[in-house]
Amino acid sequence: MVLIGLGNAGSKIVEKFSDSHKKITIDAGSELQECSSPELYEQEAQKHDNLLNFEEDECYFFVCGAGKVSAATLALLEKIKHKKINLVYIYPEEIMLSPTQQKLNKVAFNVLQEYARSGLLNSMYLMCNETISDFIPYLTLENIFEHTNEAIVNVFENLIFYLNSSPILGSHHDPKEVSRIRTIEYGELGDNKKNIYFPLDNVTETCYINIVSDEDMKKNQELLKQIKQKIIDDKEDNILSSFVVFKSDHAQSFYYAIRFTHFLQKK
Numbered sequence: 001m002v003l004i005g006l007g008n009a010g011s012k013i014v015e016k017f018s019d020s021h022k023k024i025t026i027d028a029g030s031e032l033q034e035c036s037s038p039e040l041y042e043q044e045a046q047k048h049d050n051l052l053n054f055e056e057d058e059c060y061f062f063v064c065g066a067g068k069v070s071a072a073t074l075a076l077l078e079k080i081k082h083k084k085i086n087l088v089y090i091y092p093e094e095i096m097l098s099p100t101q102q103k104l105n106k107v108a109f110n111v112l113q114e115y116a117r118s119g120l121l122n123s124m125y126l127m128c129n130e131t132i133s134d135f136i137p138y139l140t141l142e143n144i145f146e147h148t149n150e151a152i153v154n155v156f157e158n159l160i161f162y163l164n165s166s167p168i169l170g171s172h173h174d175p176k177e178v179s180r181i182r183t184i185e186y187g188e189l190g191d192n193k194k195n196i197y198f199p200l201d202n203v204t205e206t207c208y209i210n211i212v213s214d215e216d217m218k219k220n221q222e223l224l225k226q227i228k229q230k231i232i233d234d235k236e237d238n239i240l241s242s243f244v245v246f247k248s249d250h251a252q253s254f255y256y257a258i259r260f261t262h263f264l265q266k267k
Helices: 007-014 036-045 067-079 099-117 127-134 144-163 212-221 223-236
Strands: 002-006 020-026 059-063 084-091 122-128 181-188 193-195 206-214 240-248 254-261
Touching: 002 007, 007 020, 007 059, 007 067, 007 084, 007 144, 007 212, 036 067, 036 127, 059 067, 059 144, 059 193, 067 099, 084 099, 084 127, 099 122, 099 181, 122 127, 144 181, 144 206, 144 254, 206 212, 206 223, 212 240, 223 240
Parallel strands: 002 020, 002 059, 059 084, 084 122, 122 181, 206 240
Antiparallel strands: 181 193, 181 254, 206 254
16 A cells, blocks of 8 residues: 655654555655745645655555644645555644644644545544544653554554455445545444544444454354344444454454444534
């Protein structure tokens, strides 16, 4: 998979992925000349036609909207508009931002959602640093960004793999055309504990990707009922859902849930 990271946050996230992917990083002071304003970064990005040259049809584009360089996002996306683009938006913890950064983030967050809803993006995944940090128990001032970035990398490393693999049971979800705004949830099968990566409002669809241990695959007679029950419960809440099952070598069975909506989000 082609992974593109824009800015400091986006680049550091992409660099943490395994080398099985093609990784492209774009940041101020290296691929782009440093600029004094967001508008100048947009103009700077328009000058570079060779930054995003790749043959693959699909990519994941990682960006955080708090930096000035994030203003180059639309100009860069325009250069690959013929590709299948999955944008991953890192929503920063607002209490850590300056007033200028808060404004930049708000504008980017809203504009890119509209961009996704218009169909110019295949999907827009929302990741919230504050929400993610709440379920990581070992954070310190020194390692907070390292570990939140690792949590994002881990979930997408797995998600990309399973979305491009054939399940042993169930069918991959075929979302409605309008359901382009998304987030991810992680949980352990048989346990009510779950980790949400962004507090998505008005969920309309869900895809459950169940990764089942060898022991549960052979001996757990209740697991299939539990998996089916989620689909039944979602239907009662007017959420269209489906599931897939994969066998794994992990000792623990767990799942990822892709939550979909077409409603604009506010944070």
